[in-house]
Amino acid sequence: MPEPVEDLLTSTPATAYFWGRVAGDGELTQSCVTVRTADETSADAIAAIAGAGRTDHDHRVAARESAHDASIVRFEDEYKLQVFGMLADRASAALGLPIDGQPGGYRFDMFSDYRPQLVRGLLEACGTVCFRESSGSVGVSFVHDDEALLRTVRSLLDAADPHVPTDDLSDTSSGGYWFGLADEADTAAFAQWVYADSDSSGLYSTERRQKLRRSVERATGSEVGELSQ
Numbered sequence: 001m002p003e004p005v006e007d008l009l010t011s012t013p014a015t016a017y018f019w020g021r022v023a024g025d026g027e028l029t030q031s032c033v034t035v036r037t038a039d040e041t042s043a044d045a046i047a048a049i050a051g052a053g054r055t056d057h058d059h060r061v062a063a064r065e066s067a068h069d070a071s072i073v074r075f076e077d078e079y080k081l082q083v084f085g086m087l088a089d090r091a092s093a094a095l096g097l098p099i100d101g102q103p104g105g106y107r108f109d110m111f112s113d114y115r116p117q118l119v120r121g122l123l124e125a126c127g128t129v130c131f132r133e134s135s136g137s138v139g140v141s142f143v144h145d146d147e148a149l150l151r152t153v154r155s156l157l158d159a160a161d162p163h164v165p166t167d168d169l170s171d172t173s174s175g176g177y178w179f180g181l182a183d184e185a186d187t188a189a190f191a192q193w194v195y196a197d198s199d200s201s202g203l204y205s206t207e208r209r210q211k212l213r214r215s216v217e218r219a220t221g222s223e224v225g226e227l228s229q
Helices: 013-025 040-050 087-095 109-126 147-158 187-194 206-220
Strands: 026-029 032-037 059-065 073-084 127-132 137-144 177-180
Touching: 013 026, 013 032, 013 040, 013 087, 013 109, 026 087, 032 040, 032 087, 032 109, 040 073, 040 206, 109 127, 109 137, 109 147, 109 187, 127 206, 137 147, 137 187, 137 206, 147 177, 187 206
Parallel strands: none
Antiparallel strands: 026 032, 032 073, 059 073, 127 137, 137 177
């Protein structure tokens, strides 16, 4: 379990993961930072980073439309954490996160040393993972209502080591935007990179990590462990 961070706007692996989660599935108002997750492991990690307790009242079963097809609705767990105070204003100024519905600029340079953790938070918050039966390959995509955020995610992947090629942005049927990793992307290498050291740090969603691992194993025909080394 990660340790609490005294100042959430310092540059650490935990804060990179935290703000990736907030940017991908959260929002800022003048007095509150809200972040959501569908996985108990990541909910506990996010609460620990913020130094907050999590109670049963933070948990509910939510109905969500498919990001790609608004006619498909699924029901899943949702855990919500809120941090009250001046953090939202500070985060908006430091990171360019949108606040009170205003456009965001998304400045994540302070996390350049912790790009895997930042992208991991974004992947778990607004990413999808699937195994394509027709081609025997892994599909990884990012979906969000904010085009500016997805352009920022593409730039983070472009600067990753190893480089992760992506497709262009496209519209979704629900009115948002999405892009996927390109067909030539090495999804096994991406999986190992994005979940490096996740066991020791505790910064991960159990469900998402397992789904990515199993998809990669089906596509490659070989075991890749827990994506944590």
